[in-house]
Amino acid sequence: MLFFSLLLTSCLVLTFAEDDLQGYCDAKHQSCNIHLEEDEKYILYDVNPPEGFNLRRDVYMRFAIMMSEAQKHENMKNWKLVLPPWYNLYHWKTVDSSHKPVPWSMFFDMESLRNFAPVVExxxxxxKTKRKHFEINRLYILQNFPDAFENGIFDDKWEIDKDCHYSGSFWGYNNITVKEIDCVKFQGRTSMLLELISLHPSDKYVMFAHGEIPLHDYYGSKSFWDCRKSMKFSKKLIDKARKYMSENLNCIDERCSTYISIHWRRQDFARARRKDVPSIKGTVRQIDKAIKKYHPHILDVFIASDAQNSELEQLENQLNDIGYRVHFYLPSSSDLQEFKDGGIAIIDQIICSHAAFFIGTHESTFTFRIQEEREILGFESNTTFNRFCPDTGKCEQPSKWTIVN
Structure with missing residues (x-):
């Protein structure tokens, strides 16, 4: 097909990307002190570009659990999962965060990840490649079936399709090429991807585009929580968050009793989900009610939010007026340079995770990740699974996905 011909032709003329991130190396430099076995094979994946940082963390878990389970079978022991660099995320606004590929080690403890699943950056x-470019043997472009509930039933299935389009950028690297492209309609569990891999046993590097389409095999199970617990944040992010908690919130414990935290999602949620989010006055009223009901001794409120400064000022002023002290983590320019936008968001999440009580935003993946952290830390569920309600109308509290040890 014409699209494939153009794509492959353009791939073959690409040259190396220069990268100045600490911890990066490329095939031109002999100083890369990395030892990989010759018979190893690799699975790569990417995620739909508009998807955010916290949804991508969930997609990683689907693939990591698949790989962990696959390691139990002899013919899959030499396969590893390649972690897709963080690149050009929609919510990342600073130039350094948006336009350079960022390794997972910037945000996560790599040793902990590797204790659960065979992963590499x-x-x-x-x-590994002896060429100037890195060639992916086969790219599977996953697509949804037009009707997921055909005949009223959701079946796990896949089929090879004839036509599709890939708009990915290979994470900003211009030394990556593709040899073969297969279009696949797919619905069902992530482990079914192994069936596709088995079609071409000689492939060494296999990639799946739209990794968000396959679903969890074991959502909420012990395997799910073992994987989630392995996603420990990097030490420097934890240290930064703990320093803030100690200096501003008078807490040095794992489970704090000195403040409550909220995740107040605005921007796109305030526009597209007006029926799910409260006004500023409604937000203040719900914070005040929760504190008086559960922690009447607390006066400190930590806020993680993507709201405009004008909204945050109004929220802070109204909380101040009724006697509360409001706290935000405000990164310096050096913090932004060191931690990137993703690291700043994680610091917010860590601080929220340790609070005595948490209120989140309905159906926000940022909130979901905080709730998971709080489950791992051992908080009571009634301090964790709480959401902001709209000013009027019905408001169902979030489902309680409690930890399984």
């Missing part, structure tokens, strides 16, 4: 496999 993308830059770690570049030295």
């Amino acid at each position: 993308l830059y770690e496999i570049f030295p």
